[in-house]
Amino acid sequence: xxxxxxxxxxxxxxxxxxxxxxxxxxxxxxxxxxxxxxxxxxxxxxxxxxxxxxxxxxxxxxxxxxxxxxxxxxxxxxxxxxxxxxxxxxxxxxxxxxxxxxxxxxxxxxxxxxxxxxxxxxxxxxxxxxxxxxxxxxxxxxxxxxxxxxxxxxxxxxxxxxxxxxxxxxxxxxxxxxxxxxxxxxxxxxxxxxxxxxxxxxxxxxxxxxxxx
Numbered sequence: 001x002x003x004x005x006x007x008x009x010x011x012x013x014x015x016x017x018x019x020x021x022x023x024x025x026x027x028x029x030x031x032x033x034x035x036x037x038x039x040x041x042x043x044x045x046x047x048x049x050x051x052x053x054x055x056x057x058x059x060x061x062x063x064x065x066x067x068x069x070x071x072x073x074x075x076x077x078x079x080x081x082x083x084x085x086x087x088x089x090x091x092x093x094x095x096x097x098x099x100x101x102x103x104x105x106x107x108x109x110x111x112x113x114x115x116x117x118x119x120x121x122x123x124x125x126x127x128x129x130x131x132x133x134x135x136x137x138x139x140x141x142x143x144x145x146x147x148x149x150x151x152x153x154x155x156x157x158x159x160x161x162x163x164x165x166x167x168x169x170x171x172x173x174x175x176x177x178x179x180x181x182x183x184x185x186x187x188x189x190x191x192x193x194x195x196x197x198x199x200x201x202x203x204x205x206x207x208x209x210x211x212x213x
Contacts, residue, residue, distance in 0.1 A: 004022070038068070054078060060139060082114065091110060157194075187201050189201040
């Protein structure tokens, strides 16, 4: 039985939400669904494949990655996980959602299940190792699966990297996360990004313009 990874691109920020499953066991990463149509698209995939959502996992708590948090928590009744250093980031979203045109943002409860660096988390047949990768957001984490992929959020993008001009962002900190954590994964590791297409560690080690800084 192999791991299945389904990507959805949601909301005005074109954020990538992922459903990772093995058999019927599944977890949702960074639910960014905002409109009813987007919610329906996510639910239809889960329902049609008879998936049992074990957890909702967040790489970080910027608005585009948590717009669907309330919907998913209510619909699937699954525990949500976040790094402690991003709890304030989560709580601040309600104060600025309207600025980005998300007038109907529904605040979700701040996750009480806290992620820790270098810890493995297991949901029945799915196991991930968590790495704290700040720089884009204080509590940003990535999730590595031993089959050879990482759910990377906004640390690395294909040919680029996460912005550092938001509260809690810092270029030197992000560079450290990239060079000391991300670039230590095997080169064939597939990187599933929070925006844009997937890439590999090897490709980014050779071509990413973070190398120029």
